[in-house]
Amino acid sequence: MIDTDRIVGSDRTARPVQRDGRPQRRARLLPGGLRWILPGFAISVGLIYYSIVYSGYLSFFDWPGGRALMTPVGFQNYLTALQDPVLWTALRNTLIYFVVVFVVQVAGGTLFAAAMHSKVRLANLYKVLVVIPVVVAPATLAPAQIQVWQSDGTVNRILGFFGLSSLEQSWIGQSTTSLLVVTLVGCWGAIGYGFILIYAGMSQIDPELIEAGRLDGAGNFRVLFSVVLPSLRPIIVSLAILNFITALKLFDNPWLITQGGPAHSSEFLGTMIYGETASTDRNLGYASALSILVLVVAVAVSIFMQLRGRERVARARGRRKELADV
Amino acid sequence: MFETRSRRARIILQLVLTIAVIPFVIPLIAMLQTSFEGAGWGNYLAVVQVPGFPKFFVNTIIIAAASIVIVYLATLMAAFGFSKLRVRGKEVFFWLMMAALTLPEVVLIAPLYTTAVKLGLLGTYWSVILPIAALQIPFTVLIARGYVDGIPDAVFEAARIDGANTWRVFWSILVPLSRPIAVALMVLVLIYAWNSYLLPKVFLIDDGMGVVTQLPEFFRRQYNDDTPKILAASVITAIPTIIAYIALQRQFERGMAAGAIK
Amino acid sequence: MMRKRFLAAAAVAAAAALAITGCTGTSGDEGSDVKPATSGTVTWWGWTPDTPVADSYIKEFNKQYPNITVTYKNFENVDYRNTITPALDSGKGPDVFDLSPAGGSPDTWGPYALDLTSLAKDTLGADWKDKIGGNYVTQLTSSDGRFVSLPLGGMSAGFLWYNKDILDKAGATVPTDYTSWVDTCKKVTAIGKTCFTMGAGGKDTFPTDMYHSIANTVDPDFFIKAATGKAKWNGAEGVKVLEIIKKMKADGIIASNALDGPQYPLANNEFMKGDAAMVQMGFWYTQYAGAESCKASMEAAGVTNPTCFVQLPAAFPDVAGDGHKSTFFGEADYGLAINSGSKNIGAAKTFVSWMTMKNEGQQNVANALDLLPALKGVTPDWSNISLVNDAVQRPAIETLIKDSADTTESRQWQTTEKTLDAIVVAIQQVLDPSVNKSIQSIADDQQASSVASKVGTK
Secondary structure, three states: OOOOOOOOOOOOOOEEEEEOOOEEEOOOOOOOHHHHHHHHHHHHHHHHHHHHHHHHHHOOOOOOOOOOOEEEEEHHHHHHHHHOOHHHHHHHHHHHHHHHHHHHHHHHHHHHHHHOOOOOOHHHHHHHHHHHHHHHOOOHHHHHHHHHHHOOOHHHHHHHHHHHHHHOOOOOOOHHHHHHHHHHHHHHHOOOOOOOHHHHOOOHHHHHHHHHHHHOOHHHHHHHHHHHHHHHHHHHHHHHHHHHHHHHOOOOOHHHHOOOOOOOOOOHHHHHHHHHHOOOOOOOHHHHHHHHHHHHHHHHHHHHHHHHHHHHHHHHHHHHHHHOOO | OOOOHHHHHHHHHHHHHHHHHHHHHHHHHHHHHHHHHOOHHHHHHHHOOOOHHHHHHHHHHHHHHHHHHHHHHHHHHHHHHHHOOOOOOHHHHHHHHHEEEEEEEEOOOOOOHHHHHHHHOOOOOHHHHHHHHHHHHHHHHHHHHHHHHOHHHHHHHHHHHOOOOOHHHHHHHHHHHHHHHHHHHOOOHHHHHHHOOOOHHHHHHOOOOOOHOOOHHOOOOOOOHHHHHHHHHHHHHHEEEEEHHHHHHHHHHHHHHOOOOO | OOOHHHHHHHHHHHHHHHHHOOOOOOOOOOOOOOOOOOOOOEEEEEOOOOOOHHHHHHHHHHHHHHOOEEEEEEHHHHHHHHHHHHHOOOOOOOOOEEEEEEHHHHHHHHEOOOOOHHHHHHHHOOOHHHHEOOOOOHHOOOOOOOOOOOOEEEEEEEEEEEHHHHHHHOOOOOOEEEHHHHHHHHHHHHOOOHHHHOOOOOOOOOHHHHHHHHHHHHHOOOHHHHHHOOOOOOOHHHHHHHHHHHHHHHHOOOOOOOOOHHHHHHHHHHHHOOOEEEEOOOOHHHHHHEEEHHHHHHHHHHOOOOOOOOEEEEOEEEEEOOOOOOOOOEEEEEEEEEOOOOOOOHHHHHHHHHHHHHHHHHHHHHHHOOOOOOEOOOOOOHOOOOOOOOHHHHHHHHHHHHHOOOOOOOOOOOHHHHHHHHHHHHHHHHHOOOOOOOOOHHHHHHHHOOOOOOOOOO
C-alpha cells in the first residue's frame, strides 16, 4: 500500500518520489505545534536556565563560596582555564573517550540487539546481563571495577593465566594506562545503554527490507551494514551527540576509579569542575567558567553533528532507493 | 535478525554471545563476592535492619514514578511537536533544550537550591522530581524525535483525512506506534531517578524522606567504609530496577508486535 | 519574535539571579547576648564524626541535659560544602555546624557564625585561651578577628603505625633509619607480607604526610617555609625529598601498587586485613587499638571472624640520615560553630560549650581515641577503654598523646590546597614507572603549581 521507503520524514532537504518518478508534494505539517513542545520545554529550560545564567554570572568572579568576598575578575577565569595544560589534557581525554566509547557502543549495541532479535537461547538472561552495568549506579560498581584493575586484580591474573605475564602492570597507577581503564569501564556501561535504545530502534525496520536484502543474496553482515545501520541513523546521530556531551562532562567513573590521576592523566572537564568545588580553597567562579566552556563546546559540536547527520540521512535514503530500484 | 539456518551457525552465535557477555559478568561477580566478605549474610541483615528501611524504597518509588509520568507525557508531546507539527523557530527551541543537558550536576546544586526555596518546594518530593525531569527531557526528546521522524507522515495523513483532530492523532497513532522507544526511554529514566544521589542528598534532608541511594551511606565512615555492607546495600537497591527492567521488557515485546506499521 | 521572547526570558532570569545572590542574610552577633538554655532542639551538620560516634556523644550530653534534643546529620566532605552554603544562605541551615581551619574556612563560613569569644569567656574564665590546647584558637579565628568555631579536638600526624605481630613473626625490628628500614622490609616480604603499605593514587592528600615527614628529616624547617613561600619546592631540599621517595620504591620499602588507589581503602584495608606491617596514618588511627573497634574495622576490610593484632605507633625513620628526628605536626581537626541565624541559639550554646569546654564532653572525645581533646588536661579514662593488648599499647599511646600535644608545627593549616595537590602530583610522577621526567623537572613543575600560603605568618 504505502511504500514506506519512498516517503521521507520531516527532513527538509530530500524530496520524496512517487512511483512514476515525479516529485511528490511534501506532506503539510499540522500547525499549532508550539503548545505540544511547551510542557517539555518549560520544565527543562525553565528549571535549568536559571542555573546557566547564574553560572555565567559567577564565572566573572573569584569566589570561594559562602559569605566570602566575591571579587570581579572579568575574563580572567576563562583565560586561566584556556592556558591550563590540564584543561587541554582533559579535552584530549574527552576526544579519545568519546571516539572509543561511541564506536564500541554502536557496534556492540547493534550486534547485541541484532542477536537478540534473532533466535537465540536464553535471550532474556543475556539481555539482563548486558544491561546490569546500566542499571546499577556507577558508585556501586566502582569498587568492583577497582578490584578488577588492581596490580593483583582480575585482569592481571587473567593475563598471567594466558601466559602474558609481561603485560601485567599497575593499570590504574600509570599515567599511560589510566585513561584506558576509564575508557574500558565506560564502554562496559555504554554497550548496555546503546543496546536498550538500538533494540527499540530496530523495531522500526521494515522486515521486508531485510527479506529483500537476503533474496539478493546478502549475508548476515552485509544486511547489517546496508540495511540495518542506515535505518538506525537517527538513533546513531543522537547517540553521537549524547556520547559527546557525556564525555565532555564525564565525572562518575573517572572520579570513583582514578580521581583524574595519576597526575591528571585521566582528568576530564567534569572531574576538574568537581575537583574545584570539592577543594577547600575553591574558586566557584573558576568552576562556573569551566561549566560555561563545557556548555559552549557541547552545543556547538552537537549542532554540527546533527547537521552532518541530516545530510547523511538524505544521502543514505537516496542510496537505499537506488538499491531497491535495482 | 541474524539468520541461523544451520545448526553450526546457531552454535557459533550462542558461543560468541556467551564469550561476549563474560567481561560484563566479571565485575558483577566481584561485587557479589565482596558483599559477602566480613560478616557474610550478616551484611545483608545489617542493611535490612537500617531504621526506616521500607520508607527509603517508598520514597524512591514515588519520585521515580512521578518523574516517569512527567517525562513520558512531555517527551511524546514534544517529539510529536518537533517531528510532525509546524513550529516557528523549531530548531531554536530544540537547541535551547539541548543546552540544558550540558551542565554537570554539581554546578546545578546552588542555583536549584535557591529556586527550590523561592518556590517553596524545599523538603518536598517536587524539589527532586522536577530537576530529574528537567535533566532527562532533553535527552529523551532527542531520541524520541528521531524515532518519530521514522514514522511515515502518510500514517498521520491518513488519520487526518479520516477526520481526526490533532489530539486524536496523538493518542491513537503516535502513542501506540512509539511504544518501543517510549518503553526504552522510560527504563532509562527509571534508572536515572532510582540511582539519583546528589539531588535527594541536598534537597531531601528531612527524616523519613531519604531515598535508597542513601542506604549505602549508613555504612560509609569518614575514613574506612564498611565496603561489604555498602555493596550489600547496593545489591539490594539494584534488585527492584532489574525486576522492573524485566517486566518492562515484556511490555516492550508486546509493543513491538502490536506496533507493526502494516 | 522568537529571538525577542528568548532575550526577554534571559533578561528576567539574569535579573532574578542578581536579585537572589544580592540577598544576603543577617550576619551579625545579635545572638551574643542569648543565654545558654536548658531546653530546645538543636540540629547539627558535619562531615565528621561518623553518625554512630556523634550519637554516642549526644547520648552522653542528654544525661546532663535531657530536655535538649540534638539531631546530627552526617555528610560526605564534598556534599557538606555544597549543601551547607545554600542552606545557610536561605535560612534553612542547621543550628550547629562543623567548621575547620582548612582552606580559609573561618573566612568563608565564619560570617554565618556567632563570635564565640563571650561564650568561651563565660565558660572558662578570662584566661580561656590558655585552657585550650595547641594553636587551635588562632586557627579557628577569621581574618577579622572573630572566633567563629570552638575546637572539638585536634589531630597529629608524622608517625607510623606498625603491626607488632607481623614484625615479631618476621623477626624484624622497628626501623629507625633508612638502612634498618630496608632490612626490616626484606624480612617482612620474606614471610609474604607487604612492608609499608601506601595508597598515593587519586586526589587525596594523605601522601603529603609522608612528604612532610621525609622533609622533616632533611631539614626540619623546610616544609613550612616552602608552604609559606619562603623556600622553593624545587630547591635542593625538595629535590632530595623526591629522590628519597624514588629510592624507597626502588629499594622495596614502597610497594609497587602504591598508585593503584588512594590511602583509603587501599592502604587501610591492607593494614587492617593484617597483610601489611606498616602504614603511615595519623592520630585518628589510635582508635583501632581498641578491642571492639579493631574487630569492626577488620570486618569492614573484609575479614571474616577477625582476630585482632597489636597495633603500635612508631616515629618516622630518619630516612635522610642527617640526624634530624622526624617531628610530629598537627592542628585543630574541626570545631563547632553556631549559626547566627539560628532560632535555637540558647540550646545550641549549651550543646557546643558542653562538647568543647566541659570536662564531661571533652572526656568523650578523649575516650574515643580519635582526636586529641581541645581542652587541656583531659586524658583518656583507661578504666573504660579496653585495648587489644593493654600492657603494650597503653604506655605507647600515652606517649603518643603527650608528643602530639607538644607539637607546634602545623599540618595543612599553612599549606594551600593547590600546594598539597602539587605535592601529590609530584609523588605520583616520581612513583609512576611510565613517567620519564627527571626529578628536577618534576620538582620544577611542583613549584610552578604551588601557591604560597599567607596563613599564620604575621
